[in-house]
Amino acid sequence: MGKQGNYSFTGHIRPRQIRAGALRLRATFCLGGFSFLAFIVLTITGVLLLFYYQPGDRAFASLSEINSVLPYGGFLRSLHFWAGQLMVISVFLHMVRVVWSRAYRPLRELNWITGVVLFGLTVILDYSGYLLRGGQESGAAATVGQALFTSLPGGKALATVFFGQPSPLNGSTLNMFVWHVFILAGAVGFLQMFHFWRIRRGGGVRPL
Template structure:
């Protein structure tokens, strides 16, 4: 059974056959595929930025150097920023398409729930990326986020888990950096693979 599941996981990458209608642009507007393309660009440019970016007190300075002193640094940074904005828009539109075609219904309920988690992680990734700039506007955005979190039950603890405990050793962006590059990106990457696998297991896109 485990072997069968494993081979079906690998097989979904290039299925032997799909319904002809699934290839029509109007079926999906390729919004899920576009979201994945944006995520791939974000991963590649994010890894490149990590070679130079330093979280904490030096964040703002290293980003200015990436912009001005590194060959193609500004281009890579802009690609990362715009791919992030486009991903938020395309994931949202993909969700609208799923609601419009009522594709959240059985047998796709699980994929709908996975999608909701993907949407939330995409928005938090975009927000945390903004905080990583380490500039004045990031500080203001962090204050807004902390105030909002603290209104939730257990929000004080949540704020410390996400934003970290301010200390001379922990510049404001170090905690958020770990969430951005490792935890949230890892969750989003893993869930996307699971999401695609479920689309295939459910017999492709619906309703067709």
């Protein structure tokens, strides 16, 4: 019964036993926790911004209205932006810590692969968020991204699916909006839960 309980959902959320080394701060430096906290802030602020943000030709104008008309709108946008930068930095440092401590070795290969995918998705999520700002800078960034895609075999079709039809003066499109808000964010959230589950199953991370 005890062994079976360790593999239950409750056992993973609050395991009865963990390794003593997992309790030391230098074991993780809480970088994974910082990444998850940033993701929670991004989710909450992103949902609130959805009530006013308009993708496409109105992207830049709607963000300007959020800054100037919506109470605390500028603070909300800044919080969303800096949480995104914190997540990219903390995930990167987390990867460095894993390599430095050789925590990718057996039996943790699957968690390492999941972490690599999460880092890649986090960078793409940050990039897509930059495009949704609209404006000439976002249009230029979208143009560079499209050029990179089209250099790959079948990349023209992939670029159309991912970017839509951004103009040089505006990188925000409905395609990019759907990828950023639903597909990429959903994939990151799901993989984070799987990542935490694998860590907890291996006896790491202090119980809640």
